[in-house]
Amino acid sequence: MSIITRRALLATAAVLAAPAVRAQGSWPERPVRIIVPFPPGQAADIFTRVYADELSRRWPQRVVVENRGGGAGAPALEAGARAAPDGYTLTAGTSGTLGVNPSVLPRLPYDAEKDFAFITNVVVLPLLIVAHPSLGMKTAAEIVAAAKAAPGAIDLATAGPATSQHMSAELFVHRTGIRLNMVHYRGSGPAMADLLSGNVKLMVDSVASALPHIQAGKVIPIAVTTPERAPQLPDVPTIAETVAPGYGAYGWTGLCAPAGTPEAIIQKVNADVGAILRQPAVQARFLELGGTAAPARRRNSAPSSGGRSRNGARSPASPMSGWRADAMQRRSLLGGSLLLAAPALAQPAGRPVRVIVPYGPGGSSDLVARILAQRAGEISGLSFVVENRGGGATVPATQQLIAAPPDGSTIGTADNALVLNPYLLAAKLPYDTERDIGALGLAVTAPALLLAHPDAPARTVQQVLAEAKAESGGLGISHGGIGAPTHLTAVQFQLASGLPITLVGYRGGGPQLTGLVSGDVRYGFVAISSALAQVQGGKLRPIAIVAAARSKLLPEVPTMAEAGLPAVDALGWWGFIMPAGVPPAVVARLHAAIVAPAREPATAARLEALGYTIVASGPEEYAAQIRREIPQWREVLTRAG
Incomplete structure (x- = not known):
């Protein structure tokens, strides 16, 4: 066993x-x-x-x-x-x-x-698999069948890489012969928050952490990882008795x-x-x-x-007995199961390619990074490991990227903040965007949605403006953080309305969505790619889309121009960057691995289903766009004060 x-x-x-x-x-x-x-x-x-x-x-x-x-x-x-x-x-x-x-x-x-x-x-601690109700699955057999029908399409949250939750999930994947997209968080608390909001649909967690949410009916227990059923959940079957005989983890x-x-x-x-x-x-x-x-x-x-x-005699059985041998057994088991589960992750130099995301899990930058990093690992034979480092208007993550050796072992995602920070932070910015950063390629673009909590009174843009006019302290409109694509959109909305609107910034799209769903703020601009599941699940109400035309995914939602504010037109974009000075041959290999696959039919379909538009531009074209947009948005932000 x-x-x-x-x-x-x-x-x-x-x-x-x-x-x-x-x-x-x-x-x-x-x-x-x-x-x-x-x-x-x-x-x-x-x-x-x-x-x-x-x-x-x-x-x-x-x-x-x-x-x-x-x-x-x-x-x-x-x-x-x-x-x-x-x-x-x-x-x-x-x-x-x-x-x-x-x-x-x-x-x-x-x-x-x-x-x-x-x-x-x-x-x-017994562990278990739990699901968001919107996943529509209640058994491990259903999850295995769905994962086999669409490998990598189901996201599974863990408390972080190399945690027992992660290892249990990897063992589950290996023993059932499926492929899930692992989404790592900085602890089970943040992971559970995203599961509760529907940003991810599946999670491995301890019974201890998940039990209150199970008892409240907010998540569905699928199966426990221990060989025997957990005493706290006697009606929940084990993985071993359902889809993987002999499985056990705690x-x-x-x-x-x-x-x-x-x-x-x-x-x-x-x-x-x-x-x-x-x-x-x-x-x-x-x-x-x-x-x-x-x-x-x-x-x-x-x-x-x-x-x-x-x-030389055998010690009496106790929690201390044989732990050193247990450690060696664990290393053999885990190393073997990981290699068997993901043979493509064998890196010749023994190092993975780090993909630094400057936001927490669950937002658009994270989604793009994980979808394309997963495909990059499949086709290149390299290991692409996504690391989330949110906060600080993306600056700490970008500093970490710049400080890495220019050898292709560290890349990162970038969005509109890359061209906004030179103005927003000015002399405080600890790097030169054009000198210190290399462009790898623009991957996708996506419009933002103006969203409302279901209890919010406004259902149209004009009603939102009327509410802002009547709000004495200024109506709060949330965005994904300073410099984020939705920050741009919120600034444009503030300027176009001419009303006392208070911009409420979060540390990424994931936390922002959680705030909207919970009702901490009533309105906010969120990328369609991040919010689509919540909109389709009825947890958030779309008011308008910031795009030239209506989206095929939400055809009933009017554009901001149709709603009377054509000047609100900022388009979010997400690309990949690297430290300056990476050799051209390495740049070409990285571009072929993680940017170009966005055009592949299966990958493109997956991204488009989330609301993204495929670009997959080359390094030179992306670098030119960055140089062009820095002065362009400086003018907008100057007018916004």
């Missing part, structure tokens, strides 16, 4: 070799922090907070949970490993950060076996400290956390939240390889 088993939170050889250090009787003398490698709302965060609150009641000092999401948990684990070994910084290690990352992430900034001292396991969370932390402190934390986890009320709370408490008693020495004692 292929089971993603627990990975050892191992005590290090340094601890074995060092003399025992007694903890001071007054420890802790100041607050103790526990670093959680994911944002709030993820399973590791939920369960850590339960016992952290109890520790704060037991100890004379508070225990503070510090969330550090992103980077598959690697930055958080690095911070935990590099902290002073004094007991005041602990880390919530997980099956992903300690069990999976060492197998799949190159240049990991910590050693999972040498940099940490094991304190205790905390919880074992996650876990534990607690560790930097290597070299005094053994007496580790013993105290182990005893106190273990006592908390053995309380019937806490165990019942864990089950209610979707996990099973699994405390481990601390021994005076690290667990030996293979779970044997020093005299």
